[in-house]
Amino acid sequence: MAFNRKTLTGSALLILAVLFVAVVLISNVLFRGARVDLTQSNLYTLSDGTRNILGKLDEPINLYLYYSDKSTEDIPQLRTYYLRVRELLEEMAARANGKIKLSVIDPLPFSEEEDAAAGYGLQAVPISAAGEKAYFGLAGTNSTNGTAVIPFFQPEKETFLEYDVAKLIHDLTVVKKPAVTFISSLPMSMGFDQATRQMREPWAVYSQLSQLFDVRETNPTQLKEIGKDVNVAVLVHPKELSDDALYALDQFVLRGGHLLVFVDPNAEQDQSGADPENPQAAMFADKSSDLAKLFKAWGVDYAKDKVVLDRAHALQISIAPNAPPVRHPGILGFTHKDLSRDDVITANLESVNMSTVGYFELAKDSPSKLVALIQSSDQSMSVPAERLKFLSDPSALLQDFKPTGQPFVLAARLEGQFKTAFPERSGAGHLAEAKEKNAVVLFADTDILSDRLWAQVQNFFGQKVLNAFANNGDLVVNAVDNLAGDSDLISIRGRATSQRPFTRVEELKREADDNFRSHEQKLQNELSETERKLTELQSAKSQDQAMVLSPEQKKELDNFLKRKVEIRKELREVRRKLDADIEALGTRLKFINILLVPLLIVIAALGFAGFGARRRGKN
Known part of the structure; x- marks a missing residue:
């Protein structure tokens, strides 16, 4: 009886072991890739935009994660972040239906792998006084030999890790430069300057955009339609646009087009009324711009005759050759702590300069959402734009200065499911309301684009050399680059980091x-x-x-x-x-x-x- 009991006990244990192995094997098949994310901010759950981008892949993509394992043994911050990056890449590969092949490579010194990493353009960062370097970057290739890279994963930029990787994958699926239509009443491109009777050079920001995108210049007076192949429309200083032009912009946004708008209560580069024989004509000309009809339909308020003064962000300027510089509360400088850390457009910028800026507010009962990119301080107020036209001493603006105690929104994303500003129109292709939510990026300043606020362009032996002292150009490129992606890419926001402070x-x-x-x-x-x-x-x-x-x-x-x-x-x-x-x-x-x-x-x-x-x- 004891023998039978021992035999039964041994048989039961054997059967349980076999069942356990069977359950594990079956669960590996049935629940492969299944995960439960119990982190507070769903840190390991891909956003809907990323999943959509992965689901739309129609060609294989190879991702090569280069990480110097031995060289980073004494850098715990990088080793911890490497695990975070690798887990994200593995999750993306698992969700890509076999379209992404991930390879993790340790580029040892003087190896072929190190040569390949350098060939892709990955950045080798010095980590010791002896000159030892480490790689921690990502290279991606597609079936047509297209490449895209993230030179080095910086732990302090973890909030945009998912966005950066998703953008790299998205860029590998794009076969040509995104098309950008440029609609400006300011002389930003190369052309003939009537005032100097010479050819003018393009603004630095326009040159940068032309190098990165397929820029197509459109005369605002001739705008009647925006092509369906256009990814982004950049509208600068819209003045007295016809209803046909406004309708073209209206329908472009409603059908999912991405619009970047620069308006201004006092555009200092506006040459309206310029007449060599009558200099005063330009001085008294109206230099404001607005998009009133569309703004009203979108639920946003903008006063084209108001300028924000901010004594906390006032920059110093020279008003006379031998006079000391003075602070000008209408010319503003913002550093990284003043810019939105939650938006990819401004998150990595160090400084942005603006001049005679307006502001935006949501209209009463507006269904839209206004997400600030740049705000003034609480030491600011608004004044009529006329006060700055013939100003000789900026300190006069501080007389009777009464701050509101609340910041003004100077640049923002306007998000919503917009309705048309032309409900009376109809016809083939007319949209009365957008089918999906969209976002329009708004700036209440056009001077932010001018060279004088962010760059010096010099001629060096026949070559144009750009010396940037602020990130205005990067800001505009970031905005166009972000909007040039599809809606799924734009929808990806900054995520929480894996670093949990001991509160x-x-x-x-x-x-x-x-x-x-x-x-x-x-x-x-x-x-x-x-x-x-x-x-x-x-x-x-x-x-x-x-x-x-x-x-x-x-x-x-x-x-x-x-x-x-x-x-x-x-x-x-x-x-x-x-x-x-x-x-x-x-x-x-x-x-x-x-x-x-x-x-x-x-x-x-x-x-x-x-x-x-x-x-x-x-x-």
């Missing part, structure tokens, strides 16, 4: 710092009071006794030194308590993660097993 620890540190500063200020106040008393006692002494401490002075000094020691002891106690609190928090977390959670799982498993045994016993 409780940071809170403890802030509390300790507050206590530390409070005690330090107390010590400083007592020191000042002691010095005051010593000075009073010293002034009451005769000149020949000035260098001798009186009993009162000595007592006061001894009291202060004693109190100083006590306060320093209190400061050390604050720091010690902080360390103790952090250590106690760490101990609790270790207990929960290492002991308590596994113990609860074991208890739950034993309880479940006992419950099953009782049920079997009853049966």
